[in-house]
Amino acid sequence: MAVLELLGKSHLLWVHLPIGFIFLALVLILLKWKKPEAPYLNLLPLIWRLATLAAIFSVFSGLLLSENQEGTNLFFHQYAGIFLTMSLITYLIFNKNFILIFIGILFVITIHLGASLTHGEDYLFKKKKKEITQLNEVELYEDAIVPIFKAKCFSCHKPGKSKGDLDLTNYEKMGDKEELVRRTHLPKSHKEFMPSNGKAPLSKEQLAILSYWVEIGAPKTKRLAQLQLDAKRKSMFESFFKLNENPLLSLNVKPAKYDHLAKNGFMIYPIFRQSSLLEVKYTGKGKPDLKLLQEVKKQVVWLDLSNTGLRNEDLKIVGQLENLFKLNLSKNDISDQGITALGKLKHLTEINLYKTKVSTEALNQILQMPNINKIYVWETELPPLYLDSIAKIKPAVAFIYRR
């Protein structure tokens, strides 16, 4: 029932109250030693009552929340919490100071285990996740396999909750690793499929990496640099560590309104669904009103102004579109002078200048751009032989100028 589920989830709300109240009460008791007449000590009984009430709510919501869960941490947390609540009630009734010792101990146990359940046992002293920027840095087991286990297996196979007696956090105690491969590759409906209990299966990538690791003998300390990776495996790891992700996808911009542009001859829409990045092409009659582009200054990544009667002055506005990746200025009467306005386009990877009047100065300017890798310069003022020699000096850039 959804209501019970919600009540169960309210446990996470309630627990903060007894923590606060008990902590406050304990602090006040310590102060009592130093200043026995302090007026706020009158509040102590009230605080204990509030703490008890909040603890009772916590226990009930906690029981609902832990409906289908199990594990040693949960077991001890649950009973510590229950005994804590019982101690609080006993203290309220009998008001004996020695009960406070029990309350103190049970308090610490309960909250510590509760926190471990929420964010993992190693939270306080967890190693900071290594930022992988190069494949050479990767340690196969530590950086690839352990995260896969963490994502898909640890919830049931760790110390304190070792289903099937399997603890995957410990390399030495892992047992038959081929069994891991076998089980994770089974069809989801199979009895022995892992991960079980409706948990998401390993992704194709995770399966491939796990299989590879077991295939080469499941080494604990081998780095990728020590292994002879073929091209396919290399790109598998690159993709796993997100080393070859298109920089377009890591751009973070707020979505912009562009109805105004659409009404004025601009064809404009997101580069893919739910993206705030935009593709713009001018398809209207007459010259485009480029000032409108300033409304989407940060969002435009692909811009096509081919054959729109652009002049050199117009490129000043284009140069302000800071996130442009692809720019098509072909078939316009523009030249080197206009291109100077584009100097700040640091993301630009592709520029189309066919059938324009650009020449060597413009080309040099464009080659300064840090990310440029494709330049279309057919039917420009640039002689093909000149471009042949430039192409040799700049092998990382593709020059397209011959049919």
Place this chain on the structure above:
Amino acid sequence: MQICKCGFGSIALSSLFGSYFSSCSTSGNDKHTTVAANGDLQAIPPHFLPKAKHIIFLYMDGGVSQVDSFDPKPRLDRENGEDPFRKFKVDNTQFGEVGKILKSPWNFKQYGQSGIPVSDLFPHIATCVDDLAVVRSMVSNFPEHTNANYFLHTGSGLQGRPSMGAWINYGLGSENSNLPGYVVLDGGLIPPGGLDNFKNGFLPATFQASLLKAGVQPMANINPLDSISGLQEEKLSFLKERDQWLMAGQETDDIEAAIKNYELACKMQSSVPELTAFTSESAATKELYGLNSSDPNTRNYGAQCLLARRLVERGVRFIELTCPSIGGLDRWDQHANLKMGHELNAHAVDQPIAGLLKDLKVRGLLDETLVVWSGEFGRTPFAQGNDGRDHNPSAFSMWMAGGGVKGGTIFGKTDEYGYRVVENPVTIHDLHATMLHLLGMDHKQLTFGFGGRDFRLTDVHGNIVTDILA
């Protein structure tokens, strides 16, 4: 009818009213709004970052022989004239006239930096190999033209499903509301299976192909019949008014499609003549496509290829070129006279296709246009009769270029005779899944509810061929 929209209730009702109401309502498919508020077809963003935005499908109708084009087999040279039954298990063929092992009448040379071998049939296309991803391991499920054509075009061997172009327009809409989003350039030969290869099936009627024929009048009625200007607009407005009155409160797909159809036709009366006039093309361009060739078939196919580039420039999503009609030949289907037939066909298409690839590239269009060159199946490595080759669905070659494809690669392998695939088979479903993937679409998510279940181009199959993606 509201309760059992797609069940027997609607069948009974439509039999009472005739098939006026379209079968299933598209209420489950409303997430696809390809029609903007003002009635124009508009582009829809793809599921994820796309590589390509257009597809040019160069259909090599009839089945090009793989061992004579892109899959050289020296063993056929060595064993020419020998009995295939002593070499391998011979599958049943269409005509059952199994002859001897037939070596390729053409030589193969390696080209480009990638060194991909291409036969002498395609010397011009060969100069573009560094942009091609050649797949040698295509397989089809059907050994006969009609079924195989339906399979290649619609993902099903049976008649009646929507074609690739229809699905793609359904998924991505159109960038140009003055032209249809799906155009078939009719070179003279409609493939076996007929126009159902290009239809919309159960998708809304707006997504079917528009056929443009070669010649002075590319389409019927492209020139307005009404001599008084404005009269045609008035007629269409009146029709629209009446249609919308009829639409009020009813299942409206067909009527809406009809209205859209008239409106598009009206716009095409100005957009198509502009499209088909090559006056703005330079002499060098026309020469590149083979428009000055002494071979009339090359000239015709060249015009089609040039038209295809112009369609891409105008934002058309899916363009298919049919096989040119060459006197005395039955497409690429050389059951006899392999040498003469394949040579004439190749000569017609070779220079124009190479011209198209080069022209697209230099204008910056190749990166966003996926060019697909494929037949519906391959041919046998042993002869049919003396000098032909029969159908072989077990292995054939095709290539793709542009649009996010890795150039200069070969994918998949056939056995030493080129008869069956031994490594990395690619099914038609895989091809479709890959094409959709390059357009930024997840082939599993592009669905349409019909007859009680969701359909997709790849039905319940299809794996993306990741190895040929750049």
